[in-house]
Amino acid sequence: MECLFVKSACHGRADVVGRGVLGRVAYARGGQPPTLHEGAPRLTVHMAGDNTEPFTEIWVTDRPVRAGVEGSLVYAEDGDHIFCAVRIDERGVYQNAVQSAYEQAFALLSRLGYTELFRMWNLVGAITGDNAEGMENYRDFCVGRARAFDKWPGRIPAATGIGSLSPGIDLYFLATRAGVPRHLENPNQTPAYKYPKQYGPKSPSFARATHLPAADGSTGTVYVSGTASIVGDDTVHHDDIAAQVDATLANIEALISPGNLREHGVEGGYGLKDLDSIKVYVRDEHDLPLVRARCAEVFPDHADIAYLNVDVCRPDLLVEIEGIAG
Numbered sequence: 001m002e003c004l005f006v007k008s009a010c011h012g013r014a015d016v017v018g019r020g021v022l023g024r025v026a027y028a029r030g031g032q033p034p035t036l037h038e039g040a041p042r043l044t045v046h047m048a049g050d051n052t053e054p055f056t057e058i059w060v061t062d063r064p065v066r067a068g069v070e071g072s073l074v075y076a077e078d079g080d081h082i083f084c085a086v087r088i089d090e091r092g093v094y095q096n097a098v099q100s101a102y103e104q105a106f107a108l109l110s111r112l113g114y115t116e117l118f119r120m121w122n123l124v125g126a127i128t129g130d131n132a133e134g135m136e137n138y139r140d141f142c143v144g145r146a147r148a149f150d151k152w153p154g155r156i157p158a159a160t161g162i163g164s165l166s167p168g169i170d171l172y173f174l175a176t177r178a179g180v181p182r183h184l185e186n187p188n189q190t191p192a193y194k195y196p197k198q199y200g201p202k203s204p205s206f207a208r209a210t211h212l213p214a215a216d217g218s219t220g221t222v223y224v225s226g227t228a229s230i231v232g233d234d235t236v237h238h239d240d241i242a243a244q245v246d247a248t249l250a251n252i253e254a255l256i257s258p259g260n261l262r263e264h265g266v267e268g269g270y271g272l273k274d275l276d277s278i279k280v281y282v283r284d285e286h287d288l289p290l291v292r293a294r295c296a297e298v299f300p301d302h303a304d305i306a307y308l309n310v311d312v313c314r315p316d317l318l319v320e321i322e323g324i325a326g
């Protein structure tokens with residue numbers, strides 16, 4: 001399985017043609033709930049604006065694909081991996097709907113035998129705005145997700161929890177039955193699931209990264225969660241975008257370094273030049289040029305990299321970066 005970013009509606013990219021599609025996520029200027037489109041799940045999320053380019057993230061495979069719909073979940077599987085997407089429409093309080101969407105996804109993964117959830121994306125409208133009861137939408141979301149994980153026998157994987165530009169919550173997941181993932185923490189950050197109560201009644205359920213082993217015995221793939229300028233559990237470098245970018249990059253470097261992988265029982269290691277499928281979330285439009293310039297310096301020229309001008313999960317975070325090392 002491989003992730004590709006296609007910059008326009010064009011289907012002509014050579015590395016997509018003729019391959020199976022497990023899922024498409026269109027980062028677009030409006031949203032659409034997931035459906036089956038050309039035999040594969042397609043979710044359209046409202047996350048591109050006037051100053052950032054829409055693109056489609058495509059999960060491709062060389063194995064035969066079987067797609068399906070179950071309740072509000074849309075999915076496709078290839079025997080090794082499954083992609084699954086669901087949308088939660090706008091409502092006053094999200095936690096019950098989030099718990100139920102996660103539980104339905106978990107039930108599907110269990111029934112089809114993809115018991116190793118390794119990556120999830122949570123795209124939350126008005127993420128730092130308040131719900132109908134005055135609780136921040138992100139905290140409300142975290143309550144529902146945590147309740148679902150309390151009952152899930154598996155481990156908590158890598159994730160992104162980020163703002164989107166329309167109300168409601170879009171979720172998509174990747175799980176596997178090939179190989180055992182290892183979920184990684186960052187030596188410089190408090191595990192998010194242990195954040196103190198000041199950040200919300202239920203801590204965010206995610207790991208800093210998830211490692212999937214390779215079939216050929218090489219280091220394998222590290223799915224890096226959305227990473228920001230947080231040290232311990234504190235946001236660092238308030239109102240300083242350049243310093244927040246550097247702290248974010250330092251966090252990613254520490255996370256995927258040989259030393260940290262070894263701590264988690266994984267041989268090998270990566271640096272920023274090994275990242276691909278990179279998404280860079282920037283809160284304030286006026287910071288885009290600086291962030292683009294810095295990312296162009298540190299990430300490989302050949303990497304797929306997309307910029308999105310959206311809110312981050314804490315009001316004081318100006319930037320967040322995710323990617324895949326391998």
Ligand SMILES: C=C(O[C@@H]1C=C(C(=O)O)C=C[C@H]1O)C(=O)O
Pocket residue numbers: 122159160161162192204205206225226227228230313320
């Ligand atoms: C930036 C942070 O968290 C964000 C929120 C996440 C979530 O709730 O799933 C996952 C990673 C980040 O997108 C952080 O706490 O460091």
